[in-house]
Amino acid sequence: MKHTEISYEVQRLELKHSWNLSRGSWDFKENVIVRLTREGISGWGEAAPNSRYDETPESTVALVEKAAEGLAALHPAEYVRFGEAIQQLGDGQTAAKAALDMALMDWVGKSFKTPLHRFWGLSAAETPITTLTIGIDTPEVIREKVNEAKDFPILKIKLGSRDDREIIAAVRAVTDKPLCVDANEGWKDRETALRNIKWLAGENVVFVEQPMPAAMLDDIAWVRQRASLPLIADESVKQGSEIPQLAAAFDGINIKVMKSGGLQEALRMIWMAKTLGLKVMLGCMVETSLGISAAAALSPLVDYADLDGHLLIKNDPYRGIAIDGGKIVLNDMFGVGVVER
Ligand code: MG
DSSP: OOSOEEEEEEEEEEEEEEEEETTEEEEEEEEEEEEEEETTEEEEEEEOOOGGGTOOHHHHHHHHHHHHHHSTTSOTTSHHHHHHHHHTTOSSOHHHHHHHHHHHHHHHHHHTTSBHHHHTTOOGGGOOBBOEEEOSOOHHHHHHHHHHTTTOSSEEEEOOSTTHHHHHHHHHHHOOOOEEEEOTTOOOSHHHHHHHHHHHTTTTEEEEEOOSOTTOHHHHHHHHHHOSSOEEESTTOSSGGGSGGGTTTOSEEEEEHHHHTSHHHHHHHHHHHHHTTOEEEEEOOSOOHHHHHHHHTTGGGOSEEOOOGGGGBSSOOEEOOEEETTEEEOOOOSBTOOEEO
């Protein structure tokens, strides 16, 4: 075969619990699995389209089909050039680009016969502890989920609804573990955000993620000057070009492969954030073990990890990283490091 073949399938993922955020609720998720084949080697990637960023399975498939036509002549061993061509396929649709770049880097790892973390010179011993996320729910279900999460030393709690106090009270009724809090843009004015952060500072909270809407950057900077907990940007940052303008409003950024448009951009973002003195968190969407294992290959570089998306799925089609007492455990398989179940 003298060209690079790109194919895809839409994968319906059933969720263990309905997934509730301050912006909506879901019982299943449709992700797109991409395969990039050349010289008998097949690299795999995953897209988790997110409505927050105007992405659907259909828009994702459309970009992958465009890539299959436009990138066939490029050789994946030249992954830097290939990766640039993926980013130039059009505006937005970073989940689709992430799947293509992930399949590309999986191909590279398999072709060069090395796990991706080793390809990047990272030590598997230096992986962080990942949080387990507890979505917005009734106090009864929250207590149940916190009890189910007994192996995880740090939990991430979704806030940003009118029930914030009840949610934290439910968590604190069953555990005194440190918590990370994610408001998902749910606090709509700076006084509310500051009041909530001051309260959370007394609740053994490590940091607060995206307290206010991304568009309210000046208000977030105002809150940060008065808040005693670190603020981490999530919805405020997708790609590296947006990082410099955030440095005054946030203490760190949550990098997600799906937002960045690929592993190569995520790696650049990690170094850019470190250069600017920002803390780095590595997060995820609801993804199978394919997407999570790919992100985990970068995890030895980061301060905080929230790589639990695969644990929310009933029918994960892949087996990849393990989690032991909350610590991410990489394996020695080539590329991203997953096999089909
Ligand atoms: Mg978040």
